[in-house]
Amino acid sequence: MTKTHRKDTKSADDAFNRHYAAIWGEERWSNSLYPALLQPTRYACLLNRYSPLENAEQSIQHEEVEKRPLELPGKDSLIDALRPNCFVRFTKDGEPADVPFPPPDTNARILSHWNLDGASVLVASLLDIQPQDNVLDLCAAPGGKSIVLAQRMWPHMHLDPSDLKQKVLMEKIRTGNLHSNEADGARQRRLADNLKAYLPKALFDSGQVKTLRADGSKPNAEYELRVKTPTGTTGYDKVLVDAPCSSERHIIHAHARAVAGGRVADEMANWRPGSSKRLAKTQIDLLMTGLKAANVGATIVYATCSIEPTENDGVVEKVLAQVEKEKKKGIKWSVKVGFSRGDGDAELEDELEEKWAERTKFGWIALPDHPSGGRWGPLFFAVLTKTAI
Secondary structure, three states: OOHHHHHHHHHHHHHHHHHHHHHHOHHHHHHHHHHHHHOOOOOEEEEOOOOOHHHHHHHOOOOOEEEEEOOOOOOOOOOHHHOOOEEEEEEOOOOEOOOOOOOOOOOOOOOOEEEEOHHHHHHHHOOOOOOOOEEEEOOOOOOHHHHHHHHHHOHHHOOOHHHHHHHHHHOOOOOOEEEEEOOOHHHHHHHHHHHHHHOOHHHHHOOOEEEEOOOOOOOOHHHHOOEEEOOEEEOEEEEEEEOOOOOHHHHHHHHHHHHHOOOOOHHHHOOOOOHHHHHHHHHHHHHHHHHHHEEEEEEEEEEEOOOOHHHOHHHHHHHHHHHHHHHHOOOOEEEEEOOOOOOOHHHHHHHHHHHOOEEOOOOEEEOOOOOOOOOOOOEEEEEEEEEEO
16 A cells, blocks of 8 residues: 555545544444444344245354344234244354354255345334235345345245144235335346245246336336236335445445555545435435335335434435425325334334334434444334325
8 A cells, every 4th residue: 555545545534433423422433333333244144934944944053153033123913924034143152143144055946044134134024014015125136125025925935834824824815016126237137036046936927026127216216116906006005215325334344454455445435424415315215206106004114224314314304394395285195203003112112222223313223332232233214104194
């Protein structure tokens, strides 16, 4: 690394740290949050219930660590088969383990498991998908969250032997649609390949699972995303908007690797404090598209892996303001922030705060320095309901 490169790298690094220390507080940023973000990402293992589970169970064993179920908050309104079959690793002394789960055997007809951040499983689960729902994953690539959603939709097709009784109860539930969308061509092709590797072929043959390529940030994009059924065109009952974002943890990891190799990380060199404002414009458009494509009464979850409030609460706040303007122009719907499941909402929120995330103005953010020690995230999420006026 040349002297000029060292100077440029230090300048970018200093600006990055000053910016986020101002947001999260100097003490927390330096002593807790930044060190936690610098650590390797911790992964959970989502077992694929459309594949024989004994294969996955064997592949994720490790002599020095034990696996435990990932404890998600809340209670499902139907059967246990709708809960993600997901595991995390702990060392023998009870500390979260960094030993990664092995990848699935790619020679299998349907792949056995998917490794992803536990916070991603949480966010997909909070949509509370039920069989017969029409579901949109607006920014779906590479597909991990879509697979979480899909496993809740067609439990009668699960191959989990423990669910045989539940499968009989659910075997008549054969409706529902999952549309997984990605605007970028290469990412959309990868998304399609991943879903076909994890989900039963019958779901693609019936048209219940589709991969779309619509740019959700464009005006009137919701018309490209509508669900076409034999009885007409309809909207979605559940929408996930996991928007592209600054992804600061990726920047931090890239920077650490580059410095260790005597190089400059492009991700850090190109970072600017104003980048989030430009990204937020796209995120606002995406969330508005998700709201417009949803039915009245639908649940919409907005999420990012950013720690920048401009891309998180700031986007929700501006979307709420935009909806108010649209109401004056004649739209017949509004937006409610927060869970709308009923009596269990307070219990769900208490469990989220204790084990997963901290509250923000409009939602929650899971951070790897959370006192629970789960080390998940970062992942911001806000739960919205589209309501009638």
